[in-house]
Amino acid sequence: MNKLDNIETHKKRLCKRYKELIEQAYNFRQTDSALSDISEYRAIKLLDKLNRLKYLARENSHVHLNKI
Template sequence: MSTQPKLREKRDKLKNKYAQLAEDAYNLRQTDHALSDLFEFKAMKVLHKLRKLRFLERDLVRFN
């Protein structure tokens, strides 16, 4: 398996995880502020990983 499909698969998993965490944070905003903040923090960490991965994908496309 080449690198690009692996990165694409990882990116898709991270996107799904980010969307779920963001939705959970939003849904808990009115009932449990602390848990909502925790989910939002985790979502931000996943988003950071996603952005780093996109940067790597961009470099792979440029140099191949």
């Protein structure tokens, strides 16, 4: 498995976890605002990681295209 495949796999896993955290934050909003805030904070941190991975994937795809 090459580096781009690893990045894509990791992105999919993080995206799934991000969606779970956002849903959890939404569900906690009415019952426990502190837990909602914590879930939302974790989701934001994951979103930052996802954005960095998207950038990495883009950079690596340009490198692969230049080698061809």
